[in-house]
Amino acid sequence: MIGGLIPSLAIVTALLIGGVIIWASGPRLDGPWFGIWFVVEAYQALVEGAFGSRASTIDTVLRTVPYLFTGLAVMVGFRGGMFNIGAEGQLAVGALASAWVGFTVTSLPLIIHLPLVLLTGCLAGAIWGGIAGLLKARTGAHEVITTIMLNYVGGQLAAYLLNGALRDRSPLNVIAQTPKVAETARLPDLIPGLHSGVILVIGVAVLVWFVLWKTTMGFELRMVGINPDAASYAGVNVVRRMTWAMGVSGLLAGLAGAVQVAGVNYRSTLGFNVGYGFDSIAIALLGRNTVSGVVLSSILFAALRTGATKLQFRTQISTDIISVIQALVLLMIAADQIIRWIYRIGPAQPEAVADATSTAAPVASSESGR
Amino acid sequence: MGSGTHDRNAGLAMNVVGGSGGAPVPQEGYVLEARGLTKRYGSLLANKDVQFGVRRGEIVALLGENGAGKTTLMNMLFGMTAPDSGSVLIDGEAIRLQSPRDALALGIGMVHQHFMLVPPFTVAENIALGVEPSRRGMLDLGDLEAQITALGRRFGIDIDPRAFVKDLSVGQQQRVEIIKALYRGARVMILDEPTAVLTPQEADDLFKVLRGLAHEGTGIVFISHKLREVLDLAHRIVVMRRGAVAGEVLPRDASPESLASLMVGRDVLLRVEKAKSVPGKPMIVVRDLVVNDDRRVRAVDGVSLSVRTGEIVGVAGVQGNGQTELVEAITGLRTTQSGSFHLSDRDLTRATVRDRTDAGLAHIPEDRQRHGLVLPFTVEQNMVLNRYYRAPFSRWLVMQAKAMRDQARDLVGRFDVRPANPEAPVGSLSGGNKQKVIIARELSRDVRALVAAQPTRGVDVGSIEFIHGALIAARDAGAAVLLVSAELDELLAVSDRIMVMFRGRIVGAVDSATASREDIGLMMAGGVSPEVESVTR
């Protein structure tokens, strides 16, 4: 499948370059061969750290969950022609809102409370994303900047609330976080340590695929993403559909926050959302804006992050190497000519959108009022 | 290759320039020549071993259909692209053009089809671009402005060098382009489809200027697909077809039919076979419609018209007189300020695009790549672009792939779309076939009214015949057809009645069987006498 060839080669090449960096940062006592063995050990640690034991595999899976949610969020945005950099902020408000419902409401059974908590997260994220979508659709305000701005607004809002109104007032608490949510607001575990959010995210991924490629709403969304003028001609309410696209995108990111609250921390803490913003973009682009691609990319990124701790433990290389590798992967995806040149692959054939995506994200660059 | 003079030109040249008496005598040798130029774009052979030349003081017309290779040839002569093989010669010497800068330095000037003027800049700034006069590092345009005014006066053009290009009319902008080329010392001027955006009167003014230039020794290459113009203006006509030179003739030895045959490669019927129309009740009814354009300026200024079932009403007019906005208002892509639009007796003035589609209104859009198609989508997806939400193409919001495929297969066959593959991305089809997809989509359902805007623009002659046939078939099936076109010949051949739009108003209505081109041309220009326009701020 040609669609997966370039991303796979990009990953391999990035790992190779990463290997060179590791070699350069490591001890070089007995000549270059020792260095290469060092790199091998480093990557071995990485894989071990990700999948080596039952505990680490569970860790990787747990990390995949928010990556997959936010990756899908960015993907939906891209497919609608918009660049959602606001996953971080949408995740934050989603976590705040769901934590609030989680610890404020105490007298509901799990079967009502838990869905309520998750839906609140969805709603908060949808609003946060929808604002940017509506502004873009109505006024042309470029969503790249508005979502970044909303990220900071969300951050300040979180800081304000987590230090103030929503703060855990118990005498033992010294950091900015909410109290723990009620038992009825927590995702039950599938096996000890692995919450059922995993099932949820898989279901959501399938649902997203179905909606985007099999329903009229998805058809309209993809049309708007490629050519809003033709969409108007086709009778689509472009303003509504663009707002909807960003709203759905935000909803998925908000759900990511809600699931983290309900499944992992059982509370919302200041700063836990940092890093998901750009990671999710990388995941969506690496996954070529397809659901299967995003699933695989999320697993990859989660594995890299989980394994990085063991890598650091074994070799003293800082975990930031993962960020470097991720950046290299992204570079090669964005400029796939690099991969084609290295591996002598021919130029891309035009494909129907039904199957795969274009090289760069299909961003509808409307520059009016940027 | 004769050196005969064109008598009409000689007389006019004397009137305009009033200078050196006697008829212009094009010299024997070519001042600009193409020898064996070949250019390939991927699998498309745009130019094949082309031999072409223009002499001092000669007006050569380069004629051909869209896609025949004219623009590619000119781009090579102007240095915008490099040929794969062959050579370009100036005064008999081979030269290598690596950029337009080289061409300009050698005296080759080009007036492009799409103007190369930066809208927020002034006329002087645009002309200065690339050869900016400066003092101590800072721009100094004072002398330049004086020179521009002088040049303009010499050729009968009034230009204010300080005017902003975005405030100028299309005709005025074109004159700026000509002055720009002259300022750079052009000995050869290439004009690419210059009359596409001019009224017949403005075109005549342009021809006067060009004849004046030729009289002074400038060689002129005039690219066009308009047969009558070419016969009127040129000393010599070169016809291109499918990337190669198909023939070279003198105007006195040619006719529109013979030129059309050379262009297409077979005999072409320039008339459309159609029965007399049998009109019924009014279907498209527009009353006092007022519509603003993107700059909040009135584009449609109180238009009323009505199209009955079973008739084709054409709207003539130079582009930019409100036709685009009129079509957009009728089809729902633009809001109206006041007035009304009814389909039969249903008021659709404020209706959404979808409501209009559901009410039986079909639209063949002017800009097919922008409005009419989603290029990366497949043919079958585009075939249901504005009907996907209805049964059988979707049920309970879920799209039905099989129904879409069956529909596409059926339409591709009936409307002869090539290649006949419903899964091909529609962007890979030729212009004519893309248009066929749109027409197949719009005409394959019960249509009460059809609005067709520039339906044959950029389409090969074979498909043009097909499209005209489809419009007439729709009319005969009882639809009311509103046809907006900048090609007067098309309107005269296809429509039953013709209305003329000028500055947002309907200024005249004629019966196409009895109308004269001159009358319509006069109406298209607002009926004002053809004087040279002034360009002022």
Add this chain to the structure above:
Amino acid sequence: MTRGRFAFIIGCIGLLIGGAEVLRSPDVSASIVAASMLATMLRFATPLTLGALAGLLCERSGVANIAIEGMMLSAAFGAFLGAAATKNLLIGVLAGMAVGVAMATLHAWLSVTLRVDQIVSGTVINIMAAGITGFLSTEVVRRQALVGAGLLPALRIPVLADLPVVGPVFQQQPIAWVALLLVPITHLVIFHTPWGLRLRSVGELPRAAHAAGINVIRTRYTAVMIGGAIAGIGGAYFTLESVPAFEPLMTNGRGFIALAALIFGGWTPAGAWAASLLFGAANALHINAQQFGIPVPAQIVGMFPYLLTIVILAGVIGRVSPPAAVGTPYEAD
């Protein structure tokens, strides 16, 4: 950049300073508040101005630039490293500029030559900057315990620097002076020189520039790279004028605010500078709110610059349009 908008910006700045005066607690003197606001505002505006000017050059040539953040961050690290390694602050600034140019060249290569979507290209730069500086700062700096070379000393204009309240305006560190000087210089170059005319033509209608014999690709590369050098100076501000150390992600979104200042200023140097002052004033209020005893929660004030940017983009306070060709790669053949 209309006079109305300029007046609006000045008005907003006045409002912020005035608001600080009105809301301060009585035991903080008015002149202290004014002086503090003024000085802090100018200091904060420095990286914003430089970032905005960098973006200005880039976008005026038709290349969208959301990578100002990444360029400044990597330049900040480069400047720190250069100064720490050579114990010479000037070398540090030059190192920062070099890094800025390098990042800018990457952006130009991706978006102009490879014709990658310019927003994606900018995002790649941002991610790379964050990753690489984070990695190198732990590996290189902490491992080798590199210590910064200190901060650039302030340069004062005698007499003027002794004035009450406005005195601090005339006593600033070199990079701040550079930022101030670059505003009129950029204006002159862009609007009154032949190179500037060509630059703008490439950003408005590249095919017209091409037809006039201008090399679109070369012009874009040059503009982006010069912008990168300016962003490099802006980055050097963080580690050589503000804080004598490098912290991961220390630019903290100021590259994006610089972009917002550019947009708010209508893609003109004067406008970008005025908008940077406005954001600087808002930031100054945020930082000093507690000190002045202002009873508004700091985070709420902190939201102000970001909310203002959104409001501006939505066109509530008049519309601005970017150079027409921004965002579209140029196909020469």
